[in-house]
Amino acid sequence: MDSKRHQTLQMADILDKAMLNSQATPQLSLDYPEIGLKQAYQVQAAGIEKRMNRSEKLLGIKMGFTSRAKMLQMGVDDLIWGRLTSTMQLVEGDRVSMQRFIHPRIEPEIAFRLNKTLKGKVSLLEAMDAVEAIAPALEIIDSRYANFKFSLADVVADNSSSSGFVLGQWCSPKQDISNQAMVMEINGKPVQIGSSSAILGNPWRSLVEAARLAAESDICLEAGWIVLAGAATAAHPLCTGDHVCLHTSSMGQVHLHAGE
Amino acid sequence: MQSQATDAELRAAMQLRQAQECGQPCAPVRTLLADNDLDSAYRVQQLNTEYWQQQGRRLVGRKIGLTSKEVQTQLGVNQPDFGALFADMAIAEGDEIPFSAVLQPKIEAEVALVLEQDLDMQQPTLADILRATAFALPALEIVGSRVENWDIRIVDTVADNASSGLYVLGGKPTPLSQIDLKLCGMSLSCRGEPVSTGAGVACLGHPLSAALWLAKTMAQLGQPLRAGDTILTGALGPMVTVQPGDVFDCEISGLGSVRASFSAK
Numbered sequence: 001m002d003s004k005r006h007q008t009l010q011m012a013d014i015l016d017k018a019m020l021n022s023q024a025t026p027q028l029s030l031d032y033p034e035i036g037l038k039q040a041y042q043v044q045a046a047g048i049e050k051r052m053n054r055s056e057k058l059l060g061i062k063m064g065f066t067s068r069a070k071m072l073q074m075g076v077d078d079l080i081w082g083r084l085t086s087t088m089q090l091v092e093g094d095r096v097s098m099q100r101f102i103h104p105r106i107e108p109e110i111a112f113r114l115n116k117t118l119k120g121k122v123s124l125l126e127a128m129d130a131v132e133a134i135a136p137a138l139e140i141i142d143s144r145y146a147n148f149k150f151s152l153a154d155v156v157a158d159n160s161s162s163s164g165f166v167l168g169q170w171c172s173p174k175q176d177i178s179n180q181a182m183v184m185e186i187n188g189k190p191v192q193i194g195s196s197s198a199i200l201g202n203p204w205r206s207l208v209e210a211a212r213l214a215a216e217s218d219i220c221l222e223a224g225w226i227v228l229a230g231a232a233t234a235a236h237p238l239c240t241g242d243h244v245c246l247h248t249s250s251m252g253q254v255h256l257h258a259g260e
Numbered sequence: 261m262q263s264q265a266t267d268a269e270l271r272a273a274m275q276l277r278q279a280q281e282c283g284q285p286c287a288p289v290r291t292l293l294a295d296n297d298l299d300s301a302y303r304v305q306q307l308n309t310e311y312w313q314q315q316g317r318r319l320v321g322r323k324i325g326l327t328s329k330e331v332q333t334q335l336g337v338n339q340p341d342f343g344a345l346f347a348d349m350a351i352a353e354g355d356e357i358p359f360s361a362v363l364q365p366k367i368e369a370e371v372a373l374v375l376e377q378d379l380d381m382q383q384p385t386l387a388d389i390l391r392a393t394a395f396a397l398p399a400l401e402i403v404g405s406r407v408e409n410w411d412i413r414i415v416d417t418v419a420d421n422a423s424s425g426l427y428v429l430g431g432k433p434t435p436l437s438q439i440d441l442k443l444c445g446m447s448l449s450c451r452g453e454p455v456s457t458g459a460g461v462a463c464l465g466h467p468l469s470a471a472l473w474l475a476k477t478m479a480q481l482g483q484p485l486r487a488g489d490t491i492l493t494g495a496l497g498p499m500v501t502v503q504p505g506d507v508f509d510c511e512i513s514g515l516g517s518v519r520a521s522f523s524a525k
Contacts, residue, residue: 068454179445179513181459190465194497195457197447197511232457249443249459249513 007032008039012046015158018144024102025144029151036153041217043157048083057086059226060114061214062139063206064160066230067198076152079206081213082160084226090166095259096140098240101163104142105235106256108182108246110196110203111137111167112227118211119220127207130221133170134177136246136254138184139228140164141235165228168246168254175250178202182232183247192233196248203229265303268292273307276420279406285363288407288416301418308421309344318347320490322478323401324470325422327463327494335414340464342474343422345490351428351520359522362404362425365502367520368495369448369456369510371441371467372399372429375491379475380484389471392487395433396441398518400448400510401492402426403499427492430518439514441467446496448510455508458497467493 001009011028018025028043029035035043052058064080065071090096098104116130142163145154155161180196196203206229211221221227238244242258265273272289279286293300313319326332326340351357359365376394404425407416417423441460448456464470470493478484485491496512505524511517 176513179447179511181443181445181461181513183443183459183461190461193459193462195445195447195459195513197445197449197454198457201449201452201454247443247461249440249445 004039008042009046011035011043011157012050015043015144016047016050018102022100022102024146027145027150027154028157029154035157037156040153040156044082044159045217047159048085051085051087059084059086059089060228061210061221061225062160062162062165062228063210063230064155066200066206067232070231079209079213079230080152080156080160081210082162084162084165084228088162088164090164090256092166092168092255093257095257096164098238098258098260101140101142102144103148104140104163104238106184106238106244107139107141107231107235108184108192108194108233109137109139109165109231110177110180110199110229110251111135112173112207112229113170114221114225114227115223117220117223118207120211120215122208122211124204124208127211128173128204131173131207134173134251135170136168136248136251137228138166138244138246138254138256139231140238166254166256167226168252171251177204177251180249180251181247184233184236185245185247186236186242191236194233196232198232199230206230265307266300269300269304269307272304272419273311276304276406277308277311279363283360283363285408286406288411288413289419290413290415293415293419297415298418301415304419305343305421312346319344320347320350321345321492322474322485322489323422323424323427323492324474324494325417327470335417337414340470340473340494341414341418341422342477343424345424345427345492349424349426351426353428353431353519357402357426357520357522359502359504359525362402363406364410365402365404365425366499367400367402367448367502367508368499369446369458369497369512370399370401370495371460371463371493371512371515372397373471373491373493374433375485375487375489378484378486380479382479384472384475384479386468386472389468389475390436393436395435396439396515397433398430398510398512398515399492400428400508400518400520401495402502402520428518428520429490430516432516434515444515445513446510448497448500448508450500450506450508455500456497458495460496462496463494470494
């Protein structure tokens with residue numbers, strides 16, 4: 001094994017341990033200043049491979065930095081993505097144990113379910129044609145880094161902070177999702193109010209970008225996969241005892257209880 | 261509000277009027293008024309509303325401001341405020357707005373309501389608002405401040421007609437029975453780039469709750485809302501600074517769209 005590959009596995013190990021122990025770790029880029037975006041995605045892939053070896057299944061991918069505001073905030077000019085696995089999927093209505101997280105935040109999203117493969121550069125129409133259902137979704141992001149602080153390579157290596165997600169009811173994709181209200185309430189109080197148009201102007205564009213970015217890592221979006229289009233608002237801290245509900249204009253709602 | 265205006269209030273009103281007439285922002289008026297004295301600030305606003313009416317400007321309704329929790333927190337208040345709308349503040353959609361028409365302009369997307377009945381009962385309820393409203397329209401409000409650098413506290417903005425400027429109404433009316441004003445999405449873009457997004461909930465939890473507050477307040481003041489009045493109910497998302505040449509498109513799901521374009525100079 002060459003030294004670069006060895007280093008990649010080392011980094012994946014550090015992040016995996018941080019996740020399993022629910023214990024934040026220093027940014028990788030401090031100890032491995034040469035880590036670039038390409039190696040960061042390799043670290044992410046190696047980390048996911050570890051999880052698959054523990055019998056987790058790959059369910060799809062999530063998109064990150066899909067709002068212009070967030071890109072400007074982070075000083076980046078491209079989107080990032082991460083992988084969704086079976087242990088990350090939470091059941092709507094269940095009490096989610098908070099012990100597995102470090103400093104979780106929650107954000108409102110839209111999920112796509114594919115029934116066709118999407119590979120590389122696809123048109124908006126091809127992307128739309130590959131979706132059999134859409135659902136409102138909540139994603140829990142939980143950076144494995146101390147204080148939620150990271151560089152672009154750091155966050156990519158850390159599976160783009162993705163830690164959990166819950167889906168509402170699947171509904172027909174034949175509705176306008178370009179300007180859905182996204183109202184995220186915690187214990188009945190709106191904490192984030194936005195519109196799905198914050199996701200690249202129209203969430204469908206996020207799916208086109210997902211196919212393009214995944215192809216850069218030689219991955220195609222498979223039939224049956226879930227794609228989370230990205231957050232419509234800023235993330236909000238999630239605390240034990242919280243009941244979170246996302247309300248949308250016409251896609252319904254999705255709930256999550258944060259338990260002990 | 262019915263009581264006699266003080267000399268300080270007359271001076272504050274004059275200062276704000278001159279800023280508007282000269283196109284030159286002025287110092288905050290809070291130094292002339294008592295701290296947090298809203299009644300005094302509204303007396304200043306009323307002095308100017310009456311002045312403008314005497315000058316022949318037609319009063320066509322009211323705007324509601326400070327309808328978001330964040331903005332209320334910023335200004336240290338727990339209620340919205342209101343200002344007067346005059347006919348010459350309504351810009352036809354498609355007309356270019358001279359950039360200099362509003363001092364220090366910012367823009368926000370709102371739901372406008374047009375009344376078909378008076379709301380002159382002393383204790384109106386949501387049912388009265390629903391019955392009295394002819395239809396809703398998408399609206400863009402261009403707010404501005406006569407106070408230099410938007411250096412405002414609550415008494416400044418109330419005295420300054422709730423920082424009102426101009427407004428543009430979309431032309432397609434929607435009856436309230438056909439729209440969910442609480443869960444409508446709002447997308448405001450500038451030349452195709454989303455610059456502000458939100459939803460109906462952002463306006464006091466529901467734009468009709470804001471309208472109800474206004475109806476109650478105006479009835480108590482003895483200046484009830486009347487049939488034909490336009491109400492701008494308050495922003496559905498963060499307001500955005502306007503630059504010369506900007507073109508803003510607002511879409512409110514279920515209500516349609518409205519555009520405001522500004523001259524390059």
